[in-house]
Amino acid sequence: MILLADGWTLTLRKLLQLRHQPGTLAAMLIGPMVFVVLFGFVFGSAIAIPGGGNYREYLLPGLFVMTTVPAISTAMVAIATDQGHGVIDRLRSMPASRAAVPLGQANSDGITGIFGLTVMLACGLAVGWRAHHGIGKTLAGIGLLLLFRYAMSWIGTFLGLVIPSVQMAAGLAPLTFVISMLSNSFVPTDGMPDWLRTICDWNPVSATVTACRSLFGNPGVPGPDAAWPLAHPVTASLLWLALLLLIFVPLSVRRFARAGL
């Protein structure tokens, strides 16, 4: 009970921050919108989808996932900032539940993720993307995206607790872009050199993107002869989620609770 109450208090803390700085939220949303235009129309005209299909229909699930990955850096920078200001030390010296701080960070990020995804879905609909498999599978896809973002927040929370300074956290932040790029978000992996293709096929981002394509009925879902995660995208993405949460939730909580240097 204490964990839930404290977790909620700390979630509230983060949401209050956003209320004070609506600009942060806007900045978080503008980036992905730019990508819809940039990739959808600029590159999209030159990229062909195997098996045919509209590139923007192919692209949007990739962008949906892409907007969840920076949750790593958001959480990482937020925690590193708290650490730098001594807030983490203060919280550690209080009778608050040990797990509440990482939980609050991940929860609040999960909640802001709902706003982000809503905007992205609206952008997608505006440029012609549609979900074709009915309400059930559409909601399943949305749920998968939110859970994936939640897992990303936990990775960032752990990294924020490990990284020694805000500067370093901010410096690492752009690298999350690479995680999105090394996947099948923008182009199919078929044409890549073997070593790169293996990396991209086994990137959790690829499994999640493919799962969304399959749940939304968008083009680009490979056949059964593809790499295992892409041939079984929904199962693979759920396994990835479970694995990431099982690793990073306990690690973050332990790291926070561990007294001393």
Added chain:
Amino acid sequence: MTDPIVRTSGLRKDFGAVTALSGLDLEIPPHVVYGLLGPNGAGKSTTVRILSTLTRASGGQAVVAGFDVAREPGSVREVIGLAGQDAALDHGLSGRENLRIFGRLSRLGVRGARRRADELLERFDLGHAADRQVGTYSGGMRRRIHLIAGLLRAPEVLFLDEPTTGLDPRSRIGVWESIRDLVADGTTVLLTSQYLEEVDRLASAVAVIDHGRLIAEGSPAQLKSRIGGHIDVVVDSVDHLPGAMAVLERLTGRRPEADGTRIVVAAVGEVPPLPRVVRELDLAGAGIRDIGIREPSLDDVFLSLTGPAARSPEVMA
């Protein structure tokens, strides 16, 4: 004597090859301000961090309000307050929001936290700025909100690590008054400070630590009497210098130092009373233009205990 509320015995802390604490023994009585002095790197902050459960000791034992910090850290956190060196606040929130959040996390409940935050803001006369974001505050404002955050629970033991660094004189006096009030309410305060005047005014007992070890302990008055004061004499001509110096040496047992017509001599232990010094100098026929006896400050104590001359352990014997 009452049982100490904070006790450490043989407390050690190593950071790799560096030893921050090498067997620290402290006994802090309840309901006092206890000053912890020492040069940078002496182990003051490490001591505070161990006592407030942020860092684990490498050896020895520490007990706060009856709870062992290593074995019962949760119970220790229930009874302590901490205002560390950094102004530990969320810069994106207002001061009031910060206090409410910390209050809720200190088990005051939603309404209790709200009431306590408002009450403390009122008492510290910060109500006017409490609803602005902390990021827009001056350093002094930030410190005061930070200090209040350590008081939310009215803790049994409050750790204040340099609470007034960066404050203007008026705010500093305000903080001092609050600290005295807290002690009157039954809180024990462990205070570290760069301002020895602050420790002198507030603390009824002081520990001086250096190289992670206790090197002196006592009330500020006891510590000062250990090093004595200075007698400062200006004679009216250089001719009188040797006679006056002889008198001063006889009175203090120390060799005076002369600079022009000015003589300074340290008086260890009991400083001879001024009338006697004047009388003796007069009897010796030394014309005096100016004379003064300077009581030692805690700064003098600090410097004489921790200065380069005090590096050998037998100085304190």
